Amino acid sequence: ELIEEAFEELEKLEDSAEKEEIITILEDVKTNLSKVNEHGTRANGIVTSMLQHSRGGDGKMEPTDLNALLKEYVNLSFHGMRAGKNPINVDIDLQLEEGVGKVNLITEDFSRVIVNLCNNAFDAMREKTLQGSDSYQPKLTVRTKSEGNQVRIEVEDNGPGIPDEIKDKILQPFFTTKKGTEGTGLGLSITNDIIKAHGGTIEIQTNRNQGSPSEKTGTVFFISIPVN
Ligand SMILES: Nc1ncnc2c1ncn2[C@@H]1O[C@H](COP(=O)(O)OP(=O)(O)OP(=O)(O)O)[C@@H](O)[C@H]1O
Ligand SMILES: [Mg+2]
Structure with a gap:
């Protein structure tokens, strides 16, 4: 969300080489964040399985x-x-x-x-x-x-x-x-x-x-x- 906000702020600026560069960097940050999110989701899946796995004896x-x-x-x-x-x-x-x-x-x-x-x-x-x-x-x-x-x-x-x-x-x-x-x-x-x-x-x-x-x-x- 912060990134989206930053993009919006950028829109207001005049076009320039710096602006292009900032946009490229923000795009990078965005992809990295989505990777972090993906791996987090995967880790969460593993932990959930393990918890179910170790949940002993109540069935x-x-x-x-x-x-x-x-x-x-x-x-x-x-x-x-x-x-x-x-x-x-x-x-x-x-x-x-x-x-x-x-x-x-x-x-x-x-x-x-x-x-x-x-x-x-x-x-x-x-x-x-x-x-x-x-x-x-x-x-x-x-x-x-x-x-x-x-x-x-x-x-x-x-x-x-x-x-x-x-x-x-x-x-x-x-x-x-x-x-x-x-x-x-x-x-x-x-x-x-x-x-x-x-x-x-x-x-x-x-x-x-x-x-x-x-x-x-x-x-x-x-x-x-x-x-x-
Ligand atoms: N019926 C099958 N035919 C061929 N290979 C199999 C079969 N069942 C399991 N395997 C092999 O055994 C591996 C381990 O199976 P397992 O169910 O433990 O994990 P997974 O299916 O890879 O992941 P998950 O079940 O957690 O989604 C599989 O990755 C696959 O290589
Ligand atoms: Mg399987």
Whole structure:
């Protein structure tokens, strides 16, 4: 605002070389300020995530209709992606086993897990879209299966897959391959912590293109949660 005021004051002055110079300097100050602002916003986002991350123990475990929760949050993530920057077309395939029933979950935490995994899948498939094969149709498949005293959730995308060199790092806090302000790298680390807090496990299976373009690529996140 001060800068805008300074500009207005300047307008009243007669044109001169000095005036031009002052304007150039003010323009510089203005861009720098907006950069400071951008990085401040990013830092704020990180801190907010960390606070949510560390907010321990106030969520309650409650018997939750897992299939209904998945439907709701896969949808939420999908519509968020469609309304956001660079939307892509995605087939969504929900293969939800009826018998899964109610599972003890901290609903607000577990809904974050679903959204994080779906958002990652959409980002990955967008990447693959940009690689430009016309026949590529992004597809997200979400499955539930009950297996003894465990329930299994699978989130599968047909994106580019995850390179071997980074596969072991993606669960670490702040690890991201996304540029600028696009990713904090906290998504999977938070996801992993939430699953552990439910007594569950997360496993990753991924397939990269090893040369032949016809090879299928993609990533599956397998989550197991105990039911009792
Ligand atoms: N389904 C996926 N396919 C390919 N790569 C993935 C997939 N999911 C995660 N990754 C890789 O793992 C990295 C870490 O993911 P994570 O969700 O922790 O952070 P992010 O998505 O980069 O940022 P944030 O979730 O904070 O917005 C990503 O940057 C990406 O490189
Ligand atoms: Mg993420």
